[in-house]
Amino acid sequence: MDHRAAVVIVAQGEVLLMHRQKPGLDYYVIPGGQVEQGEAIEGACIREAKEETGLDIELGEKLWEFPNQGRMDHYFSVKRFTGTPSLGGPELRLCSPENFYELQWISRSALPHTNLKPEEIKARLLAFLDSQYAHE
Helix, strand or coil: CCCEEEECCCCCCCEEEEEEEHHHCEECCCCCEEECCCHHHHHHHHHHHHHHHCCCCEEEEEEEEECCCCCCEEEEEEEEEEEECCCHHHHHCEEEECEEEEEEECCCCHHHHEEEEECHHHHHHHHEEEEEHHHC
């Protein structure tokens, strides 16, 4: 089974998402990607964060793990990050008007109205944000 490693990057109560647009499709995903053969899931999280967002991260706890479209998705929190988000890696090379990638900070209040994929992640992400930022 293939595995996808993804990172939940939060700053000031906003979560960093990858906005995707293709003909007939407009959606968001949590940054991440394929775990390579022989690679630890945690290592894939760090690598994918750097490739897709340009950020150096310190990985936090594993938040969720569930099957999705024939693969296992693994989501981790990020304790700290350095740098400024900027699109990189394959996403930058593949980005075009017909295959658009863009990093966006999405507020807690906007998240319920965001077409986040996979769908089952939205409720989990909202609950995570609420648990982390209930004191604000």
